[in-house]
Amino acid sequence: MNTLRDTWIVYARQMRPTLRRPVVTALYSMLQPVLYLVLFAPLLTGMPGAMGEDPWQWFVPGMLAMLSLFTTAYAGFGLLPEVRSGAHERLLATPVSRSALLLGRVLRDITVMLVQALVIVAAMLPFGLRPSPVGVLAALVLLAVLGVGLGTLSYLFALVVKVEYLFAALLQAVTMPLILLSGVLLPMDLAPGWLYALSRANPVSHVVDAERALFAGDLTDPSVAVGTAVAVVLAVVALVLGTRTMRRLA
Amino acid sequence: MIHTRALTRDFGTKSGTVQAVRGLDLDVGAGELVALLGPNGAGKSTTLRMLTTLLPPTSGGATVAGRDVVADPAGVRRRIGFVGQGHGAGFDQLARDELVTQGRCYGLGRAEARRRAEALLTELELDGAADRESVRLSGGQRRRLDIAMGLIHRPDLLFLDEPSTGLDPHSRANLWSHVLRMRAEHGTTVVLTTHYLDEADAVAERVVVIDHGRVIADGTPDELKGKVSGDLVSLTTATADAARAAAEAAGRLPGTTAVETDGTEVRLRVPRGDAVLPELLRALDAAGAPLTGVRVQRPTLDDVFLTLTGRSLREGAE
Structure with a gap:
């Protein structure tokens, strides 16, 4: 009933420390994609043809997917100190909606991620990135949907695992294969058959394909529909699981 | 509520x-x-x-x-x-x-x-x-x-x-x-x-x-x-013999319970320890058991816990 209002309250709470140190927060999870852009992407320009005629157009959407993955998948780390200190328990003891406690946090992470994505896209423009403006807008929406799914799952795992070192190990075990099998670094078309098949089972790879089509302005490309469907299903499943867990743990 | x-x-x-x-x-x-x-x-x-x-x-x-x-x-x-x-x-x-x-x-x-x-x-x-x-x-x-x-x-x-x-x-x-x-x-x-x-x-x-x-x-x-039977009175004497004499004399007073001797120390429980004390001191003087110290303690909640469970709450706390 009051979930919307409660979500706003939790979102505002989560945003406050972020807004006090915007630069630190933004840089925190941006480092990895930025390093890839600076230290890896130039290699691709030396491989003409492999990524289509414009390597930036191919590489940057993948980096945004990586950014979304790192910013949201690691979000659970922000919850763990509050679980240990008692702040999470204090909020659970209030009448605030259980789903709002989850959604408000996820929305804060999405906000940070979108700002980071905009910064990266803007920074790449002088280097020759020429994306379709409508496509970029749609790509950011798709990233946000992916982020809702991944972020919710991250909080879910954090609440179940409860301790940082296990959570870190779990994240490593999950995010590395998701990145390697997503084709953000090199085209998965180059992969042997079994590896390509594995990458098709990775939801992130479909989102990456959709992001690339959107940046190129191919809004009707089949990969856009597939990537969107995959991201929406992931988000819905995560939210159902997440809110249910919040109710049970409360 | x-x-x-x-x-x-x-x-x-x-x-x-x-x-x-x-x-x-x-x-x-x-x-x-x-x-x-x-x-x-x-x-x-x-x-x-x-x-x-x-x-x-x-x-x-x-x-x-x-x-x-x-x-x-x-x-x-x-x-x-x-x-x-x-x-x-x-x-x-x-x-x-x-x-x-x-x-x-x-x-x-x-x-x-x-x-x-x-x-x-x-x-x-x-x-x-x-x-x-x-x-x-x-x-x-x-x-x-x-x-x-x-x-x-x-x-x-x-x-x-x-x-x-x-x-x-x-x-x-x-x-x-x-x-x-x-x-x-x-x-x-x-x-x-x-x-x-x-x-x-x-x-x-x-x-x-x-x-x-x-x-x-x-x-x-x-x-x-009140569930604890009375205040705790601790008597200190100069010698173990004096302690034994004091314990005997104190035990004869009405209302005293749980009389224990530990070296030169005697401990006993008595309701209204403050009111009993003058009489207790006279009785000990008469019995020839001079004291070097005396202490009366109201029961604490720890005594209550001890009486109810046989364990001290202080041991349970860190």
Whole structure:
């Protein structure tokens, strides 16, 4: 009933420390994609043809997917100190909606991620990135949907695992294969058959394909529909699981 | 305000099921100030977590502030305040922000939440800490902020789980003066857990002693102390012979019980030790058992616990 209002309250709470140190927060999870852009992407320009005629157009959407993955998948780390200190328990003891406690946090992470994505896209423009403006807008929406799914799952795992070192190990075990099998670094078309098949089972790879089509302005490309469907299903499943867990743990 | 019926909570552990709370029956009326006292692991916090809907009971039930904790947990949450064992503010949140957010979580409008937050910050002497992140607050300031967060919606019923653990005596006294003043102003019912004997004794009007998940005693601190048979009188003599003579003479006085001799020390229990003392001293003089020292102690809640369980509460506390 009051979930919307409660979500706003939790979102505002989560945003406050972020807004006090915007630069630190933004840089925190941006480092990895930025390093890839600076230290890896130039290699691709030396491989003409492999990524289509414009390597930036191919590489940057993948980096945004990586950014979304790192910013949201690691979000659970922000919850763990509050679980240990008692702040999470204090909020659970209030009448605030259980789903709002989850959604408000996820929305804060999405906000940070979108700002980071905009910064990266803007920074790449002088280097020759020429994306379709409508496509970029749609790509950011798709990233946000992916982020809702991944972020919710991250909080879910954090609440179940409860301790940082296990959570870190779990994240490593999950995010590395998701990145390697997503084709953000090199085209998965180059992969042997079994590896390509594995990458098709990775939801992130479909989102990456959709992001690339959107940046190129191919809004009707089949990969856009597939990537969107995959991201929406992931988000819905995560939210159902997440809110249910919040109710049970409360 | 609180009625529990056979409230029970089991926890599964590697070595089988542990009953943390076993069939607890407890009634707390409006306006009472009740301390749940017991050693660590007695089931105090588990009880509080069930009453605040943070933990569902395994069996049995409870109504808190007129709402059933299982059927209407949200209704319970709206009517109570809860200050947990930990610190409730996020480490990177400003004290004032957390207080306003807390008020908003209880349905207060923004302006009203701000107004009450300012008032509480002043009342709890947190003005100087309002714009600091909670990680930069002192232990006493953090705990006062917790109390403020528990009070911002002016609940009829406030639960405090180990409110003064880790605080120095000055901060403890300060904390209690605030809680007691708020209670006097709003008629709040207060239920707290503690393993500090002196705290339960000094603050609570009613003490519920819990051990192994059960209520083993319930009453005012004075009523509970009445269960211990009298004051403790300790006599010190110069020699072991004198101690034996003193023990014999003291044992002949009416009302003395549990006479023990330990080297040159004699300990005994007697009702109204202060009134008996002159007579006791004359009897010992007459028996030729000169004393080098004498001490009369009123029973403590620890004596109560010792009498009821054969164990000292101090051993259970850290």
